Amino acid sequence: VINGYESFTGQINTELQNPLKSDKLNFNTYINENARNEYNLNLSRQLNKKLSIGLLSHTSFNPLAQDKNNDGFADIPIGKQYNFMNKYGYSSPNGFEAQFGGGYLKDTRSGGQFLEFNSNKLDSTQLYKLGVDNEKWEVYSKTGYVIKNKPGTSMGLQTSYSNHQQSNFYGNTNYQGNQKTFYLNYIFQGIINTTDNVFKIGTSYLNDNVSEIFNTSTYERKEKVIGTFIEFTHNYKEKFNFI
Numbered sequence: 001v002i003n004g005y006e007s008f009t010g011q012i013n014t015e016l017q018n019p020l021k022s023d024k025l026n027f028n029t030y031i032n033e034n035a036r037n038e039y040n041l042n043l044s045r046q047l048n049k050k051l052s053i054g055l056l057s058h059t060s061f062n063p064l065a066q067d068k069n070n071d072g073f074a075d076i077p078i079g080k081q082y083n084f085m086n087k088y089g090y091s092s093p094n095g096f097e098a099q100f101g102g103g104y105l106k107d108t109r110s111g112g113q114f115l116e117f118n119s120n121k122l123d124s125t126q127l128y129k130l131g132v133d134n135e136k137w138e139v140y141s142k143t144g145y146v147i148k149n150k151p152g153t154s155m156g157l158q159t160s161y162s163n164h165q166q167s168n169f170y171g172n173t174n175y176q177g178n179q180k181t182f183y184l185n186y187i188f189q190g191i192i193n194t195t196d197n198v199f200k201i202g203t204s205y206l207n208d209n210v211s212e213i214f215n216t217s218t219y220e221r222k223e224k225v226i227g228t229f230i231e232f233t234h235n236y237k238e239k240f241n242f243i
Contacts, residue, residue, distance in 0.1 A: 019054030035064040076113030100141035138162035152191035
């Protein structure tokens with residue numbers, strides 16, 4: 001429950017490159033026979049003993065429309081993507097740690113029937129085209145404090161805000177969507193007698209606004225959820241775990 005009431009199972013804990021530990025410079029590129037080419041660049045720098053900064057970037061291009069099976073449709077949509085994230089890491093000897101940053105994503109795709117694949121088409125039927133335009137930006141922070149004179153005791157605060165805009169069309173069908181999400185989660189962790197008995201208590205808040213337009217229909221959904229939680233975990237000789 002510490003990761004939200006919708007996260008009881010199926011969790012995957014993923015953390016992107018940490019500027020406190022990542023390489024100072026990492027670059028790679030890729031190209032294939034479809035002319036897809038991509039470029040990945042990671043940079044990190046330790047500004048002082050407490051503060052580090054990192055930049056994660058990815059750009060990719062699919063410029064070539066191909067129809068190797070001769071069905072009149074592009075095998076792979078053409079398009080491009082720009083993906084950037086700026087991360088900061090702070091660590092102090094008194095037990096306070098923090099990570100904060102933001103990211104931006106722009107992804108456009110175009111597919112369907114292309115004129116060069118259907119130049120011999122005799123009927124007057126309009127070519128079937130599709131287009132996808134994704135744009136998303138987000139900011140986040142994760143702060144924590146370890147109480148050193150109390151073993152196994154700490155507290156943490158997670159916050160994030162994202163704005164995701166999407167504008168697509170599939171033939172004559174149009175779709176537009178926008179999602180704005182704010183999330184806050186505070187956790188306090190302690191132990192009972194020994195580190196085999198761990199409890200976590202906290203509160204969380206979610207504000208999720210979704211607006212969509214499908215052709216001429218409009219849909220709105222606004223969700224606000226606030227709650228508190230407590231979790232107790234008991235470990236027995238690393239053989240048995242009870243939550």
